[in-house]
Amino acid sequence: MTTIVPPRERWLVGRILVGPTAGITVRRSLFFLMLFLAVIGPWIETIGQWIPIPVYDPLRPDPFNPVSPPSAEHWFGTDTLGLDIFTRVIVATRVDFTLALIGVTLGGGLGCLAGAWASYRRGWVDVVALRIVEVVQSFPVLLLGIALFAALGPLEIFGPVDNGMAVLVIAISMVNFPLYLRQVRSVLLPLTEAEFVQAAKCAGLGAWGIVWHHFIPNARGQILALFPLTCAYAIQIIAGLSFIGLGIEPPNPEWGSMIKTGATLIVQGHWWVSVFPGAFIVLSVYSLTGFSARSETLVGPGGTSA
Amino acid sequence: MVILAVVLLAVVMIGFTITRSTGTPLYASLGVAVSEAIIEQRAEEMGLNEPIVVQFWTYLTHLLQGDLGVSRISRIPVAEDIALKLPATAEMVFFTLMVSFIWAIPLGVRAGLRPGGRLAKLGEGMAQFGVSVPAFWLGLLFIFLLYFLPPRLPEPLGPLPALFPPPLGRLGGVDPPAMVTGFYTVDALIAGDFRLAWEALWHLILPAVTLSLTSGPPLFRVTRTAVSEAMASPFVEAAYSYGLGRRTVLIRDVLRNASPPVLNLAAMTFGYLIGGGVLVEVVFSWPGIGSYAVWGMDNSDYDVVLAVVIIAAVIYVILYFIVDLIQFAMDPRLRD
């Protein structure tokens, strides 16, 4: 058996983000634009005072200006309460990105650990882990979210944290846990027999030592490839649940709930209320999935090569 | 079979635990502003003071007898509602797959045979689009485009009025056909009412196209990969070398070897969409189990939510099992 040498690539994340690859530069700049918007989101009003872009308080209604179409004053128009959609779409970027990030990191992190543990222990631990994953995955994502909201929604058990956001994060974690567990397991299971792992065991390295020094470096590439993809997926789930009124409640800006506001208006021809937030979802997901394609080429079969 | 039973049991258990264990149903069903006494009385009625294991046992035994509880709002047994709504969802999902079979699979085959060709690029573009776009938003866009962007004629005539009445719901204000299969299109044909069948089909098109565009990309990609892998295998070259024609090799070797993963995914997509089409059902006012679950959620009718969650998961698990059987039947390598 050939020894599989753990990739010792430095700055893999950095190279995925900015390394040279022809063809997907549009996507990459799109991603940085979304990232930029997510960072400045809450301060957009302050920034608006310095540069000539018409931004408003995302939460202050303008009763004299409801449902006005896109114009120079309101680039993306206003909704039923007269809230400026352009401002709100940008503020919502932060909300959606952050929730997706937290949920995926939490669920994905636990999934990775569980996957590493299952591949290390093998035997019944592995079998049980796989069965659990199968069962969790047989629930359709959105119905799982609905069930979670049915159970946890009315409770205020998360203290200062907004209840809806907390349940969203839990839902995202539950969806991601099995994905990461499976991915990590598929990489690591063949490795437990590999010579360098056996050598490490002989050298007296403990379970967590092996997981830390050998498993994590080997699975890292796969996890990095999965991460942007699952974040994109999470954004869709968050928006979807908010669209049926679960999670982030109006008037707090969130893409899905903004689309919900516009859903009743679109049949009257007022398209802008729904269209712009939806377009932002599309752009985010599109830019994120581009990274996944990129990390796959970086860490694809045959190791890392840029 | 034993594994199937265990997985089903676990599915019911997890669904049950998620929805019921936290003790919220009382607040959910009664609101927070009721006296302790009333809560206590209701809890006793609903058997909520029993240990959770006993509650689960009660639920499970009822479930096995086809009793999914009673809707708190409508007072109709949940099982009856589901029997009405599940066919609606199934019909929508079935037509979704039909639409996917029309675009995703042929394009996937083509892309596998001619990578880099025009149709391959078209398919990849559609897949990119379908993956990025949220289904519910796409549905809204379709509704908007169909009703509010009527074709415009040259100036003196100006814009035409909207061509179509909104095809929301399953039928536009007509009585449904006599229930046989629960598929309105099929039932209407059985009843010999072609106008009604057309009406039902017309209402199906938008939801099916929306769901197909967003759930079809994996089908496209898996077909493409499977076909190009089959094309690259030595046995395909060998078949050519024996003088077999292109068409023969395509059907006999390439498509046959590429079909198991594609059929597998198609079945999984069907199972997934039974519960995964919730948002599209809501957008198109489709009276399926997804809308039913959202309705139950909005009314804190937790037996409804639980029932839908469990039904959807059980259908998925059973399909998973059937898919295994199909694979088994198709691939001689698995039969040994």
Add this chain to the structure above:
Amino acid sequence: MNAGPANGALLTLSGVEVTINTLSGPVHPLQGVDLEVFPGETVGLVGESGCGKSMTLRSILRLMPPGGAITGGAVEWQDRSVLDLDTDELQTYRGSDVAMIYQNPVTALDPMLSVERQIVDAFKANREVLDGAPEEFAREALRDLEFGNPDAILKRYPHQLSGGMAQRVNIALALACGPSLILADEPTTGLDMTTQVRVLDLLEQQVSARNAALLFISHDLRAVARVARNIGIMYAGRVVEFGPRERILTEPSHPYARALLDCVDLRAGERPRSIPGLVPRMTEVYQFCAFRDRCAYRMAVCDEEPLPVHDLGGRRRLLCHLGPDHD
């Protein structure tokens, strides 16, 4: 040099060039292959892996990998140009005139189809009139290859066959088409030693029983020597020396052929040798001799003039500046 049908050759390759466009640029696996095969004779081609042996067989069948094309030279079957055949003619030519046996016997069979279906389909594609049920022919085809219980084998699927059995099925398939030339692409490489001998014997015996010609390629000079009456040595996409077996095995003229022979010549107590230098990269088109960097006899002319073709009569041909009579 272009032999054509006048000399009665079954198959004539003259100056065949193949280019494959890959993601990392064009590759030129064949750079002017000359070869003739006469009716009923056995020809062997030997060379290192990557020298273009398999590609030569594929160019004979016009089966190019994705991105690959025959970019120069001519392939002639009797008096017809294979490169000018239309789709229908090509289908008839493949199988009925020339059939191929592949290197990996298991993957060359469709895993989803029974042995019977595969043989019967090959029959139907190549024989217009069958007097009798094709199943009967299939059974007969297997019996020819010494399958004791052909009926049981016909019902099997490829994964249920051992390597040796699968290769015999492949040979039966190729023979079933009734070709006058069989191409064999290292047909025994994946098999264990004893099976190799048996499969080779069967192949030889069946080919000669049908008066078919055999073009056999291998990196294993001994296997080729066993089967072939005439042997060609390939290097960097060209046949650098061709001649009768006795001549090639005893006193080859080309320095590469000598080196190759030295590698195989394991007299008692001697360790196998290897040829110094690197295997040529086929991303390059070689203007001059591709072997000169590794050649012990390199001369000034090797760097100045393209390879001369010495036609020495009696099927002998040599591509080297040294000429046939050096020492």
